[in-house]
Amino acid sequence: MEASKADLLSLLKAIEVLAPYLDEIVIVGGWVPFLYRRYGQMPSRHPSLRTMDIDVVVPRHVEERGRPTIDELLSSAGYKARFYGSDVPVVKYELTSPVTEIEFLTPEVGRPGKAALAVQHGLTTQALRYLQILLENTRKIEVNDTICGSALNLVVRVPSPGAFIYQKGLTLSHRHSKVSKDLYYIFNLIDSSKELRDSIPVEINSLQSQYSAGWFRSFIRNLNKYFPESGAEGPALVATQYSGPMPAETFRNYAYRTFRDFIQALRGK
Secondary structure: OOOOHHHHHHHHHHHHHOHHHOOOOEEEOOHHHHHHHHHOOOOOOOOOOOOOOEEEEOOOOOOOOOOOOHHHHHHHOOOEEEEEOOOOOEEEEEEEOOEEEEEEEEEOOOOOOOOEEEEEOOEEEEEEOOHHHHHHOEEEEEEEEEEOOEEEEEEEEEEOHHHHHHHHHHOHHHOHHHHHHHHHHHHHHHOOOHHHHHHHHHHHHHHHHHOOHHHHHHHHHHHHHHOOOOOOHHHHHHHHOOOOOOOHHHHHHHHHHHHHHHHHHHOOO
């Protein structure tokens, strides 16, 4: 299901409120393919997925530099901070109209440590592995739209296509309830155009040398786990998210071939 007008309004409002920090933060998660498609001149061959939650990656320390804090900006705009978890509570910012939930994330660096990290006064983020890939490899997208009758013209940072796919693939084994969506996001990008089909493996092979060699092995292993054959779990999971015109069996076979070609391209075969 495509994003609704209410979903889009929630995203645009959040971007507008966070404008003082857009040079430092990165919009991640399910909104990335949508932003590429709607504003980034990257048309998709397949339907996008509806997404509501807004995930934002921030550095492990966010300086104020004379600006209101992120917490102050959101609180002034009517967002309510809700804390989840007992041992190390994580804050999410929620709005009732339009319904919005914003969660801030930050890279986990070194050995596994605290599940949450205070990156700025009033802002506690969830610390997760591999997020530096998204924070350090970005593209800028100019968002020109209208919000409540007023023109919005801001530049947001999103992960580059290769970085987005690399991080998604690395976390597949940790996101059991979201694997089908994550696999569909990967499929949708690598099958968007010949240009992306060719450039994404090149970018990921470049990322292989930028980060731990073990990460690339894990990435390939995770993909192979889901796509050993056309009747495997991966094609079926991708198919659960597909709402296009292909018959189910045809689509599953197509998704399998797309992923196998992608894996072979990464291996240089």
